[in-house]
Amino acid sequence: MNARDGEQSVGRGWLDVKGSIVDYMLVIIGFGLCRAWIVSCLSASVASFGPRTDWVFLLAGAASASLTAMAMTRFVGSLPRMHERLTDVMTGLILGSAICIPAAAWLDSPTLLMLGLIVGGAGAGLLQVIWGERFAAQNLFFSLACAPAAAIITGIVLAMSSTDNQLTFVVLPILSLLLLVLECKRCKIEWKTGLPEGVVEDDLDEAVIAPDEHGVLRDRMRLGKDSAKLLVSIMVFSFLIRAFDAFPIGDLDPFEMVGGSGSFSLVIVGAIFLAISFFIKDRMNVSLVYRLSLPIMIAGLIAMALLFEQRTYFSVLATSIGYELFDILSWVLFGEISRRIGRNAAPYVFGLGVAFTFTGMAAGYVLSAVLNPLVVSGAVRIGSVALIAILCLVVIAFLVLPESAIASMTAIKMPGKKTEAPKPDPAIEREPTITLEEKCSGIARECGLTPREEEVLAFLARGRTLTIVARDLHIAKNTARTHIEKIYQKTGIHKQQELIDFIEEWEPEENARKAADA
Structure with a gap:
C-alpha cells in the first residue's frame, strides 16, 4: 500500500467499520477469547508440581510464531497452501492442549502439564498470527476498533472464568478457533487446496519487488528500521511488566469483585482506547496513545519505588494500564506495517511481533522467579528494581522508539491548521497531462x-x-x-x-x- 492509498478519509474509514459489523464482532470475540485462553494457560498448574511453568508456554509460542515468520521470508507455494499447513498444525496443537492440560489436573501429572503447555503455547502462537491476518486484511480503522474491544472481551472472560475450572482450557481455544474459521469463510479464504502433497498453486502475489544493493531481486521480506524498533520495544515492555509478577503485594485488591486488577485494567484500557479512537476520530493520531502509555506505566513504577517501597495494587493497576495501552497500540501497528509491505506479509509481521512479545514475557517471568526470594529476604529492594525499570522505559522513549517513529508507521496524520486552497489562475496555460x-x-x-x-x-x-x-x-x-x-x-x-x-x-x-x- 503506497502513501497515497494510506491517506484516506478518517470518516470513511469508520463508516467501513460500521458496515462490516459482523466481521467486527467475530474478530473481537474470537481474538478476545484467544487472549483469555493464553492468560489462563499462564496460570495452569498441578498440585504435585511447584515450579513456575508460564515461561514454558510462552517460549513454545515464541518458537512457533518465529518459525512462521521465517517460513514467510521466502514465499513457497501459494497462500492457500500455506494456510492449509499452518491451520492443520495449529488445530492439532490446540486440540492436544485441550486434552493434556485438563488431564494433567485430573491425574496430577506434571508430565502431561508440561506437554500440554508446550503444544498449547505453540498452538497459541499460531492462532495469534492467523488472527493477525484478519486485522491486516481490513483497514487501520478496523484495527483501531477491534484491538481495544478485544481487550475488553478478554478482561470480561477472565473475570467470569477460573483456572480451577478445566473447561476453560477446552472451551476458550476451540471457540476462538471456530470463530476464526467462520470469519475466514466469510472472507472466502480457502484453507483446503485439494492438491496432492508436493504440488502447489502458482497464483500467489508476491510482496513488493525490490532488488538489493547489487540490483538482484529478492523475494525475502524485510522490516523497516522503525518497525524493528517497535519489536524491540514491545519485548522490553513485556519483559518489564512480567518481571514484577511474582513480587509480593502489600495490600488487598480493591477490584477482586470484578476479577482482579489484571482483568479490570484490560477493560479500562480497552474503553480508554476506544474512546480516544471514536471521539477524536477526525484528528486521530496513534502517537497520543503512546504518549499516554509511558507516563502511566512510569507513574506505577514511581509509586512502587519512592512512595510505598512495596508492590501495591495501585502500582499494579497503573503499570498494567500503561502496558496494555502499548500492547494494543503495537497490535494495531503490526496490522498497518503488514498492509504497507503487502497483503501476504501478515504472517511474517505478526509472527515476529508475537515471538518478540512472548520472548519478553518469558524472560520477565524467569527474572521474577529469581528476584522474588531476594526481595522477600531483603537482599534486593523492590524500589531499586522499579528505578531500573523506569530507566529502561526512558531509554525506550527517547532513544529506541521516539514518538516520531510511531507516527511514521501509520497513514493517519494530524491535520494542521486549515487553510483555503489557492484557486487556480485561469490565465496560466495548463500543460497537457502526460499518460x-x-x-x-x-x-x-x-x-x-x-x-x-x-x-x-x-x-x-x-x-x-x-x-x-x-x-x-x-x-x-x-x-x-x-x-x-x-x-x-x-x-x-x-x-x-x-x-x-x-x-x-x-x-x-x-x-x-x-x-x-x-
Whole structure:
C-alpha cells in the first residue's frame, strides 16, 4: 500500500467499520477469547508440581510464531497452501492442549502439564498470527476498533472464568478457533487446496519487488528500521511488566469483585482506547496513545519505588494500564506495517511481533522467579528494581522508539491548521497531462530499454508483482525476473516504490526546459 492509498478519509474509514459489523464482532470475540485462553494457560498448574511453568508456554509460542515468520521470508507455494499447513498444525496443537492440560489436573501429572503447555503455547502462537491476518486484511480503522474491544472481551472472560475450572482450557481455544474459521469463510479464504502433497498453486502475489544493493531481486521480506524498533520495544515492555509478577503485594485488591486488577485494567484500557479512537476520530493520531502509555506505566513504577517501597495494587493497576495501552497500540501497528509491505506479509509481521512479545514475557517471568526470594529476604529492594525499570522505559522513549517513529508507521496524520486552497489562475496555460504509458516510453528511450523491458516497466509503474508480470505477458517467471533486473540496472534505481516515484515525476525534456525558464 503506497502513501497515497494510506491517506484516506478518517470518516470513511469508520463508516467501513460500521458496515462490516459482523466481521467486527467475530474478530473481537474470537481474538478476545484467544487472549483469555493464553492468560489462563499462564496460570495452569498441578498440585504435585511447584515450579513456575508460564515461561514454558510462552517460549513454545515464541518458537512457533518465529518459525512462521521465517517460513514467510521466502514465499513457497501459494497462500492457500500455506494456510492449509499452518491451520492443520495449529488445530492439532490446540486440540492436544485441550486434552493434556485438563488431564494433567485430573491425574496430577506434571508430565502431561508440561506437554500440554508446550503444544498449547505453540498452538497459541499460531492462532495469534492467523488472527493477525484478519486485522491486516481490513483497514487501520478496523484495527483501531477491534484491538481495544478485544481487550475488553478478554478482561470480561477472565473475570467470569477460573483456572480451577478445566473447561476453560477446552472451551476458550476451540471457540476462538471456530470463530476464526467462520470469519475466514466469510472472507472466502480457502484453507483446503485439494492438491496432492508436493504440488502447489502458482497464483500467489508476491510482496513488493525490490532488488538489493547489487540490483538482484529478492523475494525475502524485510522490516523497516522503525518497525524493528517497535519489536524491540514491545519485548522490553513485556519483559518489564512480567518481571514484577511474582513480587509480593502489600495490600488487598480493591477490584477482586470484578476479577482482579489484571482483568479490570484490560477493560479500562480497552474503553480508554476506544474512546480516544471514536471521539477524536477526525484528528486521530496513534502517537497520543503512546504518549499516554509511558507516563502511566512510569507513574506505577514511581509509586512502587519512592512512595510505598512495596508492590501495591495501585502500582499494579497503573503499570498494567500503561502496558496494555502499548500492547494494543503495537497490535494495531503490526496490522498497518503488514498492509504497507503487502497483503501476504501478515504472517511474517505478526509472527515476529508475537515471538518478540512472548520472548519478553518469558524472560520477565524467569527474572521474577529469581528476584522474588531476594526481595522477600531483603537482599534486593523492590524500589531499586522499579528505578531500573523506569530507566529502561526512558531509554525506550527517547532513544529506541521516539514518538516520531510511531507516527511514521501509520497513514493517519494530524491535520494542521486549515487553510483555503489557492484557486487556480485561469490565465496560466495548463500543460497537457502526460499518460503513464507516455512516461514509460520516454524513460525507455532515455535509459535504452528494449521494447519488452518497456512493457515490463509499465507493469511495475502500476505496482504489479513479478507473478502478475509473468502471467499477463505470458512469459516465464525467470524471464520476467531478468527483465526487471535489467530495468533496475539501466535506471539506477533499487526499489519498486522509488521506481514508481521516478516515473510519476518524470517529464519530457521540453517540459523540463519550460519549467526551468519559467
